[in-house]
Amino acid sequence: MGEPFAPPHIERWCNGWQVRAHFFAYFKYAQYKNSAAILSILLNRRRLSVSLDWHCYKADVSPIALPEYNRWLDDFDTEKYAAFDMWHGAESEYDDYRTVAQQSESDRKLQNGEDFFCIGKHIERDDLGKQDVAKWIVETVEDLLPLYEACHGG
Structure with missing residues (x-):
């Protein structure tokens, strides 16, 4: 995607033997290369997803902790993101998610200190x-950038 992004990270642990069932990659700004906040691309048997996500496997080396990641919720623009799906990080990648427009404010409350939300779009x-899937991916990532930047204090 070019500057300010680092090269995409493609997860080889799941993309080798299981690539037909599950492909996972993510983008980050180069300056946040160690951050657990990611813009992920996931292709599974059900759908293609692009989302803002907390990469739990990187949490121990991340310069931001989960409370900083969750800052994107502080000034969340429900109208701008009304058509985006939003779900708890513990939910399955195969679950049905509700759009922001379908949720009440109480639905968007964290359940505990380990909870986080993902937000994104999907193509079945x-x-x-x-x-044009490539164009859709780029547009969705661009739409999510203000939330990604908020995770890092931007």
Whole structure:
């Protein structure tokens, strides 16, 4: 995606033997290369997803902790992100998620100190050939950038 992004990270542990069922990659700004806040791309048997996510596996080396990641919720623009899905990080990648517009403010409350939300968009598998997927990925990442930057105090 070019500056200010670092090269994408492609998870090899799941993309080798399981690539037909699960492909995972993520983007970060180069200056936040050790951050656990990521812009993820996930392709599984159900759908393609682009989302802001907390990468738990990187939490121990991240310069931001979970409370900093959750800062994106502080001034969250529900109108701007009304069409985005929002879900708890503990939910399965195969679950059905509700859009921000379908949620009440109480639905967007963290459940405990280990909880976090993901926010993103999805294209169901059967709809992948119906649009320019590369353009959609870039546009979705760009839409999520203000939230990603908020995680880092921006």
